Amino acid sequence: MPSMQAVIIKDGKGPIENLYIGEIEKPVPGHGEVLVKIKAFGLNRMDIYQREGKYPLPPGAPETLGVEFSGTIAEVGQACNPMWKEGDEVIGLASGGAYAEYILVRQTNLMRKPPHLSWIEAASIPENFLTAYQALVPIAQVKKGDDVLIHAGASGVGIAAIQLARLYGANTITATTSTQEKIDFVLKMPNGATHGVNYKTQDFAEEVSKITNGKGVDVVIDFVGQSHWHKNIAALAKDGRMTLLAFMSGSVIKEVDIGPILYKRLHIEGSTLRSRSNEYQADLIAKFQKDVVDEITGSEGHGKLRTYIHEVYPWQKIQEAHRAMQSDSNASVVLSPFHTT
Structure with missing residues (x-):
């Protein structure tokens, strides 16, 4: 062979x-x-x-x-x-x-x-942008005027999600990262985040409350899991949607109060892409190619979305x-x- x-x-x-x-x-x-x-x-x-x-x-x-x-x-x-x-x-x-x-x-x-x-x-393009697109569009149903919180903002998927949220008309986009250098990057890139929070030194739930005048965010994209759970729930507005893509800090959460999920009417959905059915992936890729791909340029280009x-x-x-x-x-x-x- x-x-x-x-x-x-x-x-x-x-x-x-x-x-x-x-x-x-x-x-x-x-x-x-x-x-x-x-x-x-x-x-x-x-x-x-x-x-x-x-x-x-x-x-x-x-x-x-x-x-x-x-x-x-x-x-x-x-x-x-x-x-x-x-x-x-x-x-x-x-x-x-x-x-x-x-x-x-x-x-x-x-x-x-x-x-x-x-x-x-x-x-x-494929893994980073498709993962971000799936999390934001078909699952979280991001729309014009939404306030969005994106964790791991300087990661590949995070950078793609920030730009996609802009493309779909988000009002504010708050990105969390671990260093000032990364915050500077996500704020300065074209079509970047509107706000940056260092999750190691700041309470991101308090920060998004200030940013949204107490309303909270409509959408959360989270890769972190356990360490961010309670603040994510606090940060979400009524009828908020959260997409869980990973649990880098762990998946076991102690002393969970499910009350806010009920009272705020929260929608929380976990998602993977690699293990999805052939039919699901084919449909997602077709929609992504139709709606997004032509907007992507290199980092020196002038498109609404850029690769880095x-x-x-x-x-x-x-x-x-x-x-x-x-x-x-x-x-x-x-x-x-x-x-x-």
Whole structure:
């Protein structure tokens, strides 16, 4: 069988030092599938959890890391839409397998690469922007005039969510981060946050109360979980909506008073994207491509939405890239794509 190069985890899981480039079997597209030659792929925090054996893979997902990429179609499987042809430039979201020369992906998980974006800029779009779009639009139903609170504001998804909230007409957008440097970044970027809060030194619930003249926020996007729960509930306005995307501080919350959920008529929904059904992902991607993709430019562009790339690594430096992501020292990072050439 033909082989290809890919990033492999020695022993299937472990520390950063277990990552290396080796040979695996090159996939063959089946019914409704497309094989893509990867130009660049994105690094996401879930990759770290998967490498450590802490991220449950959805059924059928490849063990190879990586969920977002840009590249060209190398082969089209049976029963694919005739719109897809060899050589087409695409971006995509997958259940895994992007840390490789080639990736097998469902045709419905592909989008055409915007011609004005580089391969690197294009690879920064799928996971971060789709996650933010899902959290804000179909789940939290953000609308014009809403006041929005976004945690981890300087993360890839946070930066995307801030800009999307602007695109959909939010009144105020408060972003929480851990340093003044990150606050400065989210406030100064075009279409950035209207307010910044350092959650380590300030009470963000008190701050949003001041910002909204006591009303509270209509939407909260949270990745943190346990340590933010009580303040999130306090920060929400009546009929507020909160989307939970992760629980980086833990998932167990002690002494929970569910009264405010009832009295404020709160809507709280947890969400993942990678484990969603094929049909759900296809519908989300189609709506995102129709409503959002053409608004995205590189960081030097003039679009309503922009990608922000902190650093680009050759994929031979995969250990260094994981180390940089894991250290959480990269203030304005969306992600770090990798060239495979």
